[in-house]
Amino acid sequence: MKDKLQLMIPGPTPVPESVLLAMARHPIGHRSGEFQAIVKRTTEQLQWLHQTKGNVLVLAGSGTAAMEAGIINVLSKGDRVICGDNGKFGERWVKVAKAYGLDVQVISAEWGQPLDPEAFRAALEADTGKQIKAVIITHSETSTGVLNDLETINRHVKAHGEALIVVDAVTSIGATSVPVDAWGLDVVASGSQKGYMMPPGLGFVAMGERAWKAHEHSDLPKFYLNLGPYRKTAAKDSNPFTPAVNLYFALETALEIMQKEGLEAIFARHSRQQRATQAAMQAIGLPLYAAPGHGSPSITAVAPEGLDAEAVRKVVKNRYDILLAGGQDHLKGKVFRIGHLGFVCDRDILTAVAAIEGALVELGRPPAQPGAGVAAAAAVLQS
C-alpha cells in the first residue's frame, strides 16, 4: 500500500483536509468584494501570527521570493550589509545580496553551529561611521536544524541604531515566537508551505515603519517584487497583480485553525515535539547534528554515524511511506532531517520514531534497546 504518505520534511508540510478542500473551491474574481473580504481577513490573521500591527504582505511566490523582496526593498546599490551564514539558506541570502551589488560582510559559523551573537555585536560596534545598513539572518536554518539567537542578535542591531534587521523566518514563523513589534524586527519573510499548514506558493513579508522609510530611497531595480504597490493596494484590501486566489482560500482556513489553537499552544506543541524527537534519537544512539541547545523547533537533523543517512531515509520511505528530508549539499548521505513543523500531531512523532527504529533494524544496526526511541519520545510527549 503506497498511497498514505506521511510528510515529515521541513516543507511542504502536511495540510489539514479542510485547508485542501478550501483550496478546491471554484476561484472567484480577485477584484470582487468577496475577495476583498478574504484579503482583509487574512491580513488581520497574518498580523496576529506575526504579532504586529504593521503590514504583512502576500506575494505569489516562494519563500525565496519573499526574502529577496525583503532585501531589495530596503537597500540600495553598494550598501554595506552583514549576512549571517551557517547553512544553505544563509548562503542563499549572501548570493542574493551579491547579485544586487551590495557590499556584503559575511559572519559565518560551521554548519550545525549557531551564529555567534558576539560576532555581530563586535562588527556592529566597530562600525562607528554607521555604514552598515542591514543585518540579514536566517532564524531557523532549515538545512541544519539550527535555531539562531535572533533575539540577542537583534538587540545588538538595535544598539547600532542605524542598521535594519532582515529576517528569514521561513521555518520559524508558526513554530516559535517571532514577535515582530515587541522586538522591533524590520523585515520578516516567510513561506506558506511551512508553519502555515498549507501548500507552497505564497510568500509573506512583514515590513515595519523603519523598513518603509528605507524603501522610500531604495534604488535596487524591481517591479514584481516592489513592495510599494503591495502596501498601497493592501490598504484597499487588494493586490497589485493577480493573487493566487485559491491559495488565499487555503490561507484563510489554515490561519483560522491556527487561531483556534492559539499562539502559545502552537509554540508549546512544536517545542514538545522537538524535545520528544531529540530524546528519541538520543535514546536509540543517533547523534543530533545541531549543537546542543540550539536545535530548531521545526526540524531535527540527525547524523547517523557509520550509517548512510540516505539508506535510512529510503527504508523509512519504502517500507513505512514516511518522507524524511535528506542532507543538502555536502551533508547528503551524512544527515537526515525530521520535519516537525506545522500540522503535526504527537502521534506523528511516535510514528516517525518507530519507523526510524524499524529502519535501523532492517539496516542491521538495531538500537541497543529496541523500542527505546518510542519510549523516550512518549515520555516527553506525556510530560
Place this chain on the structure above:
Amino acid sequence: MKDKLQLMIPGPTPVPESVLLAMARHPIGHRSGEFQAIVKRTTEQLQWLHQTKGNVLVLAGSGTAAMEAGIINVLSKGDRVICGDNGKFGERWVKVAKAYGLDVQVISAEWGQPLDPEAFRAALEADTGKQIKAVIITHSETSTGVLNDLETINRHVKAHGEALIVVDAVTSIGATSVPVDAWGLDVVASGSQKGYMMPPGLGFVAMGERAWKAHEHSDLPKFYLNLGPYRKTAAKDSNPFTPAVNLYFALETALEIMQKEGLEAIFARHSRQQRATQAAMQAIGLPLYAAPGHGSPSITAVAPEGLDAEAVRKVVKNRYDILLAGGQDHLKGKVFRIGHLGFVCDRDILTAVAAIEGALVELGRPPAQPGAGVAAAAAVLQS
C-alpha cells in the same frame, strides 16, 4: 441564490472540477521521484501547448512575474528596446523596462486600436546600427480586448536580425495559435489563470536558443527570477526553489484535458465563441470596443454608449450571478469585458448574452428586438 458564480472575466477563468480536485490532493515532497515525474510530464505538455521543443519554465508567481523574468533575463542595463503600448499591459511592460534602466522607445496606439506593424517595421529598418536589442509586445491586450498582429510584427523583428522578440501571451496562449518554434519567438510569457483552465499562481516562460544566448551576458540584477537555475534544474525534472506543488497537480490535469481536446479544436472553440459574442453584442446594439477585425479570441470589450458599463455589470452580477470584467483606468464605466477564455462552453456564451439582454431591459434600455442577441450568438455557435 448566490452560490453559483459564473466567471466570465479574463482571469481567473473557470476551472474544471477535476482540476480543482487534483489541486486538493495532499502535497508531496518536491524533491521526490513522484514529483519529478510530474515536472517531466507537465514540461512535455507545456511544450505541446507552446508548439516548441525548447524550454518552457514554470515559476511560482503571476503572469507579471513571468513577463518581467522574460524581459530581465535577456537584456542588460541601458539596452535599447521597443515596447508596444496599446493598453494597460503594454503600459506595464514599459514600466518594467524603465524600472531596470532600459532605453525604451514606445510605439503606441490608442486603446482599442491594434499596434501598427508598419511602425515596428519603420523603427527596425531605421536601426541600421542594430542597437535595438528587443521588441516587447503584448499579443492579446486584456484591457481592451485587442489582438495585436504578432505574426507580422515578429516578421519585421526577424528581418532586423538582431533584436529579440519578447511576447506577453498571457491571454493568447491556449486561445489562439502561438507557434513558438515555427515563428521563432524568443521569449513567450503567460500565466496559469487564463487559457490554462486553472487557478492563478503559476507563471510560464518559454525561452528559445537566441534568448539563452542573450541570457549569458544579461547583467540586470535578479535572483528569484533568474531563469538560468530554472533551466538547469528543469533538465533534471526539478526546480530551483520550492515549487507550488498543488498548482502543479492542477496544471498536469488541466493540460491533460487540453491535450484530449486538441490544439486545433481549442483554437476553433475560442474563435467560435468570440464571433458569437461579437455577433450578439452587435445584434442588441452594443458597440464593440476593439477596432473591427482586431478583437481578441479570449475577451470581448463592449462599450455601451449612453449606459454606465458598471451598471450593466452590476445587474448581470446581482441578478444572474455572472461576473463580467469592468473597464480599467480611464475605461472604468465606459466598457465591460466578457471573458471567453479557457474552460468556457458554448452554453456559457448563450447564458452571458441572455443575462446582458436581461440587464438592458432592467436598466430601461431593452434591445430593439428582445432575444436578438441570443439568436445571433446561437446562429454563430451552430454554424
